[in-house]
Amino acid sequence: MLSDATKAIIKSTAPVLQKHGKEITARMYQIAFAERPDFKRFFENTWVKYPLDGGPQPARLAEAVCAYAQNIDNLDALKGPLEHIAHKHTDMRVIAEQYPVIGASLLQAIKDVLGDAATSEVMTAWGEAYNFLADVLIKREKEIYRDEDAQMIAAARK
Numbered sequence: 001m002l003s004d005a006t007k008a009i010i011k012s013t014a015p016v017l018q019k020h021g022k023e024i025t026a027r028m029y030q031i032a033f034a035e036r037p038d039f040k041r042f043f044e045n046t047w048v049k050y051p052l053d054g055g056p057q058p059a060r061l062a063e064a065v066c067a068y069a070q071n072i073d074n075l076d077a078l079k080g081p082l083e084h085i086a087h088k089h090t091d092m093r094v095i096a097e098q099y100p101v102i103g104a105s106l107l108q109a110i111k112d113v114l115g116d117a118a119t120s121e122v123m124t125a126w127g128e129a130y131n132f133l134a135d136v137l138i139k140r141e142k143e144i145y146r147d148e149d150a151q152m153i154a155a156a157r158k
């Protein structure tokens, strides 16, 4: 669980993330793909089709990150969007092991873009908040993969 203090810090970053969101996520993908060029292949509808800027993907992720910051104290409001993201991820065969690279890249991008505003408190809070969100998505995505496997096995037995 995130502490109230962490939630308050995250919420306080919502306006600045709103302002610089796309810049942060564009930088995040740059860092992530420099580290793991093979990750790009998963982004079939975005980075593969639009290798220069990922088409709509940085804006979509920025919107999700902002919505998360705004609703950090009311995550029920994000149930629908998170379910959508989890299904997108499983459609593209995203796996849990990919989350740490994306998380480290997001944190570095926040630091690069926010500069002095990225205090150690802000960075620690975002580290915790990313891990929390990643765990929610990973758990749901594992359930979806398990359901898909069960359906495939049932279909093969028919």
Ligand code: HEM
Binding pocket: 039, 042, 043, 044, 045, 046, 047, 057, 060, 061, 064, 065, 084, 085, 088, 089, 092, 094, 095, 098, 099, 100, 102, 130, 133, 134, 137
């Ligand atoms: C907490 C972490 C993450 C968040 C909040 C997030 C958020 C999103 C969002 C908002 C979308 C767009 C959904 C749409 O099309 O409407 C998306 C798509 C996608 N994400 Fe993530 N994501 C996260 C982690 C990851 C990780 C670790 C990977 C692994 C490389 C990944 C790979 C993808 C792919 C492949 C797509 C589909 C892009 C396409 O169709 O080309 N995401 N994600």
